[in-house]
Amino acid sequence: MPELPEVEVLVRHLAPLLKNKTIRAVNVRRAKVLLPTSPHQLRRALTGAKFTGVSRRGKFLLFTLRQPQRRESLLLLGHLGMTGRIYLQPANAALPKHAAVVLNLGRQDFIYEDQRYFGRLTLATANLARLGPEPLAAEFTVERFSQALKRSVQPIKVKLLDQSLVAGVGNIYASEALFRAGISPRRSARRLKPEQVRRLWRAVRRVLAEAIACGSTIPLNHGAAVGRDRLFYFGRAANAVDYYAERLRVYDRDGEPCVRCGAAIKRITQAARSTFYCPHCQRQ
DNA sequence: CACCATGTTCCTTG
DNA sequence: CCAAGGAACATGGT
Numbered sequence: 001m002p003e004l005p006e007v008e009v010l011v012r013h014l015a016p017l018l019k020n021k022t023i024r025a026v027n028v029r030r031a032k033v034l035l036p037t038s039p040h041q042l043r044r045a046l047t048g049a050k051f052t053g054v055s056r057r058g059k060f061l062l063f064t065l066r067q068p069q070r071r072e073s074l075l076l077l078g079h080l081g082m083t084g085r086i087y088l089q090p091a092n093a094a095l096p097k098h099a100a101v102v103l104n105l106g107r108q109d110f111i112y113e114d115q116r117y118f119g120r121l122t123l124a125t126a127n128l129a130r131l132g133p134e135p136l137a138a139e140f141t142v143e144r145f146s147q148a149l150k151r152s153v154q155p156i157k158v159k160l161l162d163q164s165l166v167a168g169v170g171n172i173y174a175s176e177a178l179f180r181a182g183i184s185p186r187r188s189a190r191r192l193k194p195e196q197v198r199r200l201w202r203a204v205r206r207v208l209a210e211a212i213a214c215g216s217t218i219p220l221n222h223g224a225a226v227g228r229d230r231l232f233y234f235g236r237a238a239n240a241v242d243y244y245a246e247r248l249r250v251y252d253r254d255g256e257p258c259v260r261c262g263a264a265i266k267r268i269t270q271a272a273r274s275t276f277y278c279p280h281c282q283r284q
Numbered sequence: 285c286a287c288c289a290t291g292t293t294c295c296t297t298g
Numbered sequence: 299c300c301a302a303g304g305a306a307c308a309t310g311g312t
Contacts, residue, residue, distance in 0.1 A: 002290060032307090059291080082291055083309080098309085116308045118291060127292085154302070163292085170290055251290095272304075274288085 002059055002080040004135070004168025005211035010086065011056045012216065017088055018051040018063070021105040030100040030117055037123040045074060045123055046103065058131045058167030061086070077125050081118030087111055131167040135204050140166060142201045149189040149197060156192060156200070157185035158271045169204060172251045173211065175276045177203040179250045184282045185268070185275045196284075214247055250276040 002010075023046045028039040049065040052073060056062060061078035078086060088108045095102060096113045101121050103110035112121045132148070133140040145166065152159050159165055160174040169177070178185050180203035183196050192200065249259050253276060254267035263280035 006290075079291080081307095082289070084291095114308095115310070116289090116291095118307065120292090152301075158302095161291085172290060271302095273291095 002082075002084065003170035003173050003211075004056075004059060005173070005208055005215055007056050007059050007061060007080065007168070008212050009215035011054050011061060014061075014086065014088075015054040018054055018105075018110070020050060020052075021108075021110075022050045023047060023065075023103045023110075024106060025104040027102040027104070028100075029095075029102065030098075030114075032117055033100040033112070033114060033120055034122050035120070035124075041123060042101075046076070049074060057128055057134070058163055059170070060128060060131075075123070075125055077120065077122050077128070078112070079120040081114055081116060081120070083116045084112070084114040084119035086113075130164055132162075132164045133166055135166045135168055135208055140201075140205070142198055145201045146194065146197045149192060152189040154189055155186050155270055156183060156189045157275050159189040160204075161271070161273075166204065168208065171273050172248065173204075173207050175251050176248060177207045178282060179277060180207055182281055184284055185270065185277050187284065211247065250278060252276065 026043040026046050028034065028042060031039050034042055045067070046065070049067045051063060052066050053064040054061065055064075059079060061080075063076040063078065065074045065076060067074055078084075080086070088105070089111055091104055091107055091109045093109070095109075096111065098115045098117070099111055099113045100117065100119075101112040103112075112119075133144060148165050149156075149159065152162075152165075154162075157174050157178060160169050160177065161171065175185065177200060181196065181199040183192065183200055187196075250265050253265045256265050257263070258265055258278040258281060261278065261280045263278055265276055266279050268275050268277075
């Protein structure tokens with residue numbers, strides 16, 4: 001499910017639901033997702049702790065908690081990997097097949113599930129330090145972006161996925177931003193002209209902000225039975241949420257006409273991942 | 285059987 | 299130290 005916009009929408013959804021909820025019990029069903037934290041460490045840290053806030057950094061979810069008898073707040077880090085999901089459900093409901101961690105909050109369970117187990121729910125926060133600037137914050141300046149691009153000979157599409165360049169852009173929005181900026185995904189990062197760097201910088205911000213705005217309008221609190229599998233699914237498979245998929249101009253549109261010029265959208269492989277672009281609108 | 289999938293880390297090489 | 303490339307992780311859909 002997750003690139004920055006989807007994580008942001010999830011954070012906004014979860015924050016009011018979790019605020020002031022106390023964790024009564026911690027059930028670790030897949031220890032791998034905690035690493036390097038151990039199940040014992042997690043249980044000891046979280047049992048009895050109360051959620052005080054939920055925020056985001058790049059694609060990471062940041063849960064802050066207050067432990068009983070302690071002054072310092074505790075930081076729990078979440079990352080959804082490719083297929084992770086977090087939601088609340090009634091405490092007596094059946095657990096999903098790939099539930100990795102379940103936090104009992106009383107009448108509700110906080111479910112962290114991940115079909116492929118690429119994600120994390122951990123007390124280890126070291127990886128945050130490697131992240132680049134937040135694209136929607138003032139720290140993400142065109143100068144800083146430009147300087148970082150000059151040090152790379154990688155194709156710009158591949159470089160956009162580097163979380164130390166800018167935090168939160170993933171495979172979908174990298175293609176979308178390049179389309180909006182009219183830049184070829186194959187172009188070497190250091191060879192972008194200043195005008196292109198500026199256009200791309202703006203396109204990254206715009207594409208992410210629009211996706212957040214769109215995601216924020218989708219009602220997220222539909223019941224688990226209806227919404228769980230649809231929430232944040234944004235491929236274009238049969239059960240995709242059209243409302244969301246329609247917003248993507250090039251991603252997964254191989255062979256379809258470009259919305260701007262009508263040329264057929266192309267799919268190529270870069271760094272073992274799919275890139276979609278318009279060969280006419282994105283020639284340089 | 286093949287290939288594909290919203291992501292990151294680890295290892296190697298230069 | 300840094301940049302870059304590739305395998306690995308694990309499960310499921312087509």
